[in-house]
Amino acid sequence: MDASHRAVELLRRAERVVVFTGAGVSAESGINTFRDADGLWRHFSPEVFAEWSGLMEVATNEPHRAAQFVLALVEPILMAGPNAAHRAIAALERHAQVTVVTQNIDGLHEAAGSSAVRNVHGTLYETALLDGQFHGRIEREELGAMAAVLRPLAEGPATFESLLAALAPLMGVDERGLYRPRIVMFGDMLAEPDWTLAKQAAQACDLMLSVGTSGEVYPAAMLPAMARDAGAPVIGIDPDHIDCDIWLGGKAGEILPGLLAAAFGQQS
Ligand code: OAD
Numbered sequence: 704m705d706a707s708h709r710a711v712e713l714l715r716r717a718e719r720v721v722v723f724t725g726a727g728v729s730a731e732s733g734i735n736t737f738r739d740a741d742g743l744w745r746h747f748s749p750e751v752f753a754e755w756s757g758l759m760e761v762a763t764n765e766p767h768r769a770a771q772f773v774l775a776l777v778e779p780i781l782m783a784g785p786n787a788a789h790r791a792i793a794a795l796e797r798h799a800q801v802t803v804v805t806q807n808i809d810g811l812h813e814a815a816g817s818s819a820v821r822n823v824h825g826t827l828y829e830t831a832l833l834d835g836q837f838h839g840r841i842e843r844e845e846l847g848a849m850a851a852v853l854r855p856l857a858e859g860p861a862t863f864e865s866l867l868a869a870l871a872p873l874m875g876v877d878e879r880g881l882y883r884p885r886i887v888m889f890g891d892m893l894a895e896p897d898w899t900l901a902k903q904a905a906q907a908c909d910l911m912l913s914v915g916t917s918g919e920v921y922p923a924a925m926l927p928a929m930a931r932d933a934g935a936p937v938i939g940i941d942p943d944h945i946d947c948d949i950w951l952g953g954k955a956g957e958i959l960p961g962l963l964a965a966a967f968g969q970q971s
Contacts, residue, residue: 706949707965710938713949714966717799717910721901722792723926724805724812727915727941731956732783734809738917747772753889766866767859773870774857778850780809780827781843788914788955789815791963798967802904804897806916806923808886821897821904823923829885830873835892838882845872893922905929911937913947914955 704712714720726736737744744753751757752772762769785793793816795801803812803820808827812820825831827846830838852869867875874883887893901923905911911930918924927937927947939947940958951958 706951707962710949710951710962711965713910713936713938714798714962717908719904719908720795720799720801720910720912721904721908721926721930721935722795722801722803722912722914723905723916723923724792724803724807724914725916725918726807728788728792728805728955729783729786729807729809729811730915731786731788731954732809732811734779734783734807736915736917738919743775746775749889755883755888755890758888762866763863766861766863767857770853770857770861770866770869773873774850774853777827777846781847781850783809783811785811785815786956788959789817791959792912792914793817794963799910802901802908804901804904804923804926806920821901823887823893823898823901825884825886825894827884827886830882831885832879833881833883835895837885838879841872849873898922901926902929905935906933908933908935911935912940913937913945914940914959916941916945917943918945 726734730736736742751761758769761772789811792801792803792812796818801817801819803817805812805820805822806824808822808825810826810828828841830841832838849869849872856865856869885894905926906929908930911927913927918927931937936948939945939950940955942953944950944952951962
């Protein structure tokens with residue numbers, strides 16, 4: 704049996720599926736990944752921009768560059784909607800119990816209708832206090848307004864003060880203390896309770912789909928091994944060959960709808 708047929712059989716039989724996703728699942732929505740040719744980390748070095756301390760240093764010394772980074776992160780997300788891969792993952796709930804574990808902060812699985820989404824790297828649509836406690840929800844419109852204020856700063860000149868004022872929806876100080884985006888940067892603990900729930904789901908699933916993730920960032924990248932240790936095979940869906948039991952090479956927005964249609968008939 705070839706890889707596609709084995710994947711179809713596994714999907715038909717599965718009762719508890721974990722769909723583990725990374726930036727690749729949103730690539731066809733127009734959001735660049737991190738490590739592909741035009742990825743975010745190709746334009747902004749992760750050694751600096753993926754850590755709060757590095758980001759604060761840039762904000763202080765080169766505020767226009769910090770504004771460029773925030774825009775590069777936020778604007779594609781604001782313009783994006785769910786694609787065929789997000790919709791197929793949501794449709795899978797008609798056939799099995801599904802937990803989506805995503806490293807993405809774009810909210811597109813929820814927008815597509817998935818009901819159990821664990822955002823292990825947080826979400827752009829919430830702020831947190833310094834101890835990680837939930838602070839508040841941010842609406843898309845607020846982020847859009849913020850982007851409009853940031854754009855001239857990104858083109859310069861910009862000051863640290865003007866940058867902080869522009870970023871007020873995402874970070875600042877209020878009566879409850881310092882707040883910041885509820886997203887996980889390098890060196891942070893993963894978002895809770897999502898991470899604990901994600902590990903539980905991986906240990907209890909009978910099939911994992913790993914979609915659009917290079918598997919380079921730990922501890923999230925442990926999840927496929929956890930599923931495998933618990934006896935669940937891992938189907939990898941990615942144009943690049945990733946570590947998995949069955950690899951379906953290609954774009955998630957093309958492979959996933961085809962896989963569901965082959966397993967369960969045409970999905971609306
Ligand atoms: P990466 O950029 O590391 O990997 C993206 C993966 O998506 C690659 O394996 C691509 O081959 C694949 N890909 C590209 N287009 C695709 C498509 N149309 N369909 C399916 N797959 C496609 O992104 P992540 O693995 O998500 O964390 O990165 C993990 C973490 O690294 C991120 O959450 C972020 C980043 O640093 C933090 O910053 C904490």
